[in-house]
Amino acid sequence: MTSLGQQLFHWALIAVLYLQVIGGCAESLTNFTYTQNGVRLVGGDESHGRVEVLPRQPWASKTWVQVCDSSFTDLMAENLCQILGYQFGRKYYTEAIAFPGSKVTSIKASGISCFVGSSGYRRELDEEGLISADDDAVTHQDVDTGGVSRQGRKLLAPLWGYIDAPELSPTVCQFRVGTCNPVGPVAGLQCSNLSLPSAPLPPPAPPSPPPPPPAASNLIRFLASYTSRGDGPIEPNLCNNTNTSSVCNAYGRIEIQINYTINQICQKIWVPVCNISDPTLASKVAKLACEQRFQERRLPWLPNVWYISARVSTTPFYIPSANQVVDRGDFNSTAVKRYLTINGGNVSKAKALQELRWKATSAPCRNNAMLAIGCSLASNDGAIP
Numbered sequence: 001m002t003s004l005g006q007q008l009f010h011w012a013l014i015a016v017l018y019l020q021v022i023g024g025c026a027e028s029l030t031n032f033t034y035t036q037n038g039v040r041l042v043g044g045d046e047s048h049g050r051v052e053v054l055p056r057q058p059w060a061s062k063t064w065v066q067v068c069d070s071s072f073t074d075l076m077a078e079n080l081c082q083i084l085g086y087q088f089g090r091k092y093y094t095e096a097i098a099f100p101g102s103k104v105t106s107i108k109a110s111g112i113s114c115f116v117g118s119s120g121y122r123r124e125l126d127e128e129g130l131i132s133a134d135d136d137a138v139t140h141q142d143v144d145t146g147g148v149s150r151q152g153r154k155l156l157a158p159l160w161g162y163i164d165a166p167e168l169s170p171t172v173c174q175f176r177v178g179t180c181n182p183v184g185p186v187a188g189l190q191c192s193n194l195s196l197p198s199a200p201l202p203p204p205a206p207p208s209p210p211p212p213p214p215a216a217s218n219l220i221r222f223l224a225s226y227t228s229r230g231d232g233p234i235e236p237n238l239c240n241n242t243n244t245s246s247v248c249n250a251y252g253r254i255e256i257q258i259n260y261t262i263n264q265i266c267q268k269i270w271v272p273v274c275n276i277s278d279p280t281l282a283s284k285v286a287k288l289a290c291e292q293r294f295q296e297r298r299l300p301w302l303p304n305v306w307y308i309s310a311r312v313s314t315t316p317f318y319i320p321s322a323n324q325v326v327d328r329g330d331f332n333s334t335a336v337k338r339y340l341t342i343n344g345g346n347v348s349k350a351k352a353l354q355e356l357r358w359k360a361t362s363a364p365c366r367n368n369a370m371l372a373i374g375c376s377l378a379s380n381d382g383a384i385p
Contacts, residue, residue, distance in 0.1 A: 036084045038164035050097045051189035056164040068110040068180035072187035079114040081191035089191045098185035110178025216352040222293045224252025235331035238317045251313045251372040254289050256353050271340040274365030275316040284347040286310035290375035292352050307378040316369035339365045
């Protein structure tokens, strides 16, 4: 190779190496990860980024999980920053951090709580890993509140995991499985050794597609006085009957919206559901009604998160006679256009009562009896829809 050729080769090699270095820097900035004590920052630098936590075994899988922004506070941020070696911290937002797109993790952490644990308690955590359903409650000094609290878990309570901090870490942090929207926003974190002001407001969510048709949960009403999670209290005059006064303490009634032709005009009308004499069919209809009302309304991206059970009262709600005095808030039979009797159908495949086999009539329900059901709810996240 000539001297000129050698020089050109050297210059070309230097240029290639320079481009690789520049490209490597750009790539490392995009995928930068800073990890300390079971907490890491992703997509930023050593002081800010999307926060992820590493669960300890025997968690289902020891992989990094993102944190729900909806339950993440500046106080939680400061606790995690201290685990990362900083004095101060706050929530942090950019669109890329809050909405990571394809980098979303299937499981999210929520309700992070950090506390100072003694060495003996640390050993207990090493042996047990998680607070199980039948463990006794554990007393500890809570960093979030500064007070003493008790942490335990009952059946159907949220399953708590622990951040995989090293043995000598002075702070223990636990979290539960979150039920936030998988597309975001997820939590970001900014840390500093200088005091930080409160975090700015989060960016707006990405544009959403056109809204889908009304959810099945919008086509059913659950009227009950024993819970505030329904669509209003049961009418007082349905509870005045000596046979039904106790029913109102644990049950409610349902009505659904149907398309029905009256006087040659197709209308959307609300119809009370009549009592079902077949106890097997009644139980299946009650379960479907509770699922229709509560399953989709809160978190449609987590269709199986809620534990929903249903019960049927052997005593129905009786329709008051049309000649009785009706006070405000009472059940007014003269205002009811149709009553609905469910005769069967494929309950196991139906997503709504409207998909079953039914008949709507202007005459009151058989024996003037309307179906009385109760819905019981629990969730993985400890929050009831």
